[in-house]
Amino acid sequence: MSAPHIPILRQGKVFQSLDVQTVNQLGTEDPAAEISFACADMIKYDLHKMGEAREALKSFSGSELVEITQKAGELFLHGDLPIGTEGELQSPEDYVMSLAATSGLPHSLIRFNMTRLGGLFGQIDDIFKGLSRGLSWDVLDKGYGEQGGAPVSFSATTNELAVILPSNSPAVNALWIPSIAMKVPVLLKPGREEPWTPWRIIQAFIKAGAPAEAFSLYPTQHDGSGAIIRRAGRVMLFGDDSTVKQYENDERVEVHGTGYSKFVIGEDEIENWEQYVDSMVESVSANSGRSCICTSTIVVPKYGDEIAHAVSKRLAEIKPLAQDDPEAKLSGFANPKFAEWINEAVEDGLESSGATDITAQYRDGERFMERDGMNYLQPTIVRVDSFDEDLALREFLFPFASVVECPQSEVLEKTGYSLVMTAVTKDVDWINQLFDHPEIERLNIGNVPTNRISWNQPHEGNLFDFLYTRRSFAFAESA
């Protein structure tokens, strides 16, 4: 299909800007999309009107919105949905091709993420129960009710959930999808190279019967993002440690930062390490290593060299392939400079005598590679002598992990924050210590890859708690 125009959506209304930017297909001069850009002040103006969008959603019952969400999931996966401003339709296959053209993601990974996202819509009921600890939708419809025999009332903290989306990970759209059933409109700022997924999800929702007013989409520049972050009632964004630090005291802003996820083997299980190589490989490389739930550090009490070599051998099989190769698991970089910067950071860390790139012995060619006009970084396992090495606790946007030996008794002290920790152990005392540790967001006990999560248990922030606050209440007898 020809390059569509992705307009601004202002509470569902299509708006074509005079500020139009062309996003080319990666590695070519051929346009993939023309995108309307919104100015910051337009977004500020529209934010004042988001109460109307929320009213539109509130006119639906929770059960109606659950049904709409489930139907939207089917449409997202299988439907022909509007794209652009000329009445064109986008098939699921068109979506895959468009996203591949601008993001560098292999078709196989896009389809994987698509299936994962599509599945989430269908689980909306379970997700809400998980997030709200079993609340009935009726409570949101009425504003009050009972939960576990106790009276409860919840009010929305905001008229909109704003999300500053990245360009490199379509799966993060999963984070906002439940907001619609929870009757909170969304205001999305897509990544420049990835307007496709939020657009398609929105169209699926609208075709399924959701009110168009509940969806605002603003491609915008840095100042527009700033306006959203400063003005919206609730904001989700993605960033590094400095971004997390910047907003740590702002209850409106939830930053999804670096995951520092870890795969740890206990002293009681280390002799069986060969049984866990599959899990470690999946944990490091799933979704091309781009998720914050991918393992970036493997911690073991001994056999560090052997494990580093075993995982390296397997990861070296993951190579840059043609985007449409069904076996492709490695993503190219939409911004080619990113690959160069990341590679430089890894090389800087490897200048230390305490850090060795084990994968270099097994892979074909250098870590940094070009193929079909795109830049790739091949998987990399670095064996480090201690946690003092620069690369011991680093996370990059490609399959990368360090392997470090550490006595079990020091693991919690040395590893710091972990979005996900898989601990392969049966040592009950240690398991209890792990459960008691506040810096582990999601804990898997046993041989579970870190990238496997469940939507009804939030691993980073709880959307319901973010969007609703509990109040106490009473009705006088005369009421």
Add this chain to the structure above:
Amino acid sequence: MTADEAKAQLDERVREMMAWHFSEETGCPFWLDWMAEAGWDPREEVKSYEDIVKFPHFQDEWLRDEKNERFVPNAYKGRPFNVFETGGTTGLPKQRVGWDDYKHDYEQFSEQLSDEFFPKGGNWIMVGPTGPRRLRLAVEHLANVRGGSCYHVDLDPRWVKRLIKRKELDQVERYQAHVMAQAVEIIKHRDISCIFTTPRLLASIGERISISDHGIKGCFCGGTSMTPEYVRFLQEEVLENKAQFVPTYGNTLMGLAVSIPSELPQKDYSVTYYAPQPRAVLRIVDADKTEVTKDYGEYGRVELTTLTHEFFMPRFLERDEAIRREPHEKYPWDGVGDVRPFGALTKKVIEGVY
């Protein structure tokens, strides 16, 4: 006026200004000393606007490093001058001395305004940088010339720039809210028909009240670059297509370059500015070879030459770039379009802070 007549008028002005600024009786010490050091006489060698390239680029640092008295033409000796400041966040700012230029510039500008949208006798409000800036007196003079009075709400852009550099964006918003609160109170409670402000402040006022519903019919705006989309937003949404938006491009060193507001919708809100020739001339030059004028339709750096009896400033390179546009029948000389900060596409510029 035809394009040929405009060119003849400009060349005549150039000769007149050479005679004025480089003679002992009327010139200022700065230029007379410059001529002595340069070893050539502009009165002999600069006979048309094209000859201006014989001068080097005027350096605005001179307006900071030289004493102001050195820019006083001998013809104005003994007459107290106004001091107008430009730019700067710390240290001694750049200053331009003047007497009546601002009045001439704004009287000329007044003639370009529509009486329908800027009614004669209507009061004005100026919301923006006042203090030591030329605009403070100029906008009030404009209001007075048109038979109205002018209210003022001050905003200190130097403070805002410092806040932005320190990334104290919350403070920026609080300061802006403080300014807005004052402006909104005056607009609500006084009879005001016209406003001068900057684009951002205009949008900010419009967030709080309906500007046109409070009696404002015309908005004269200047200060920062605006994309066509932003111009459309201001005209159609902030002013609700009820009041007229008049973008201008100018500064303390030039005066006001005007646009043609009635044509903006047909031009997809791409704004072209025309300098107040022959008092000032704008040229779009090749940034790497500034004696070369860019072709029509091409972006280049903005070069300003000011040619008044009070102030001669040849070939000053503005910190902006713009598209060279064809002359207009109303203004039969080159225009500059879609102005943006010089190097906007390659570096981060703190611009449009207020």
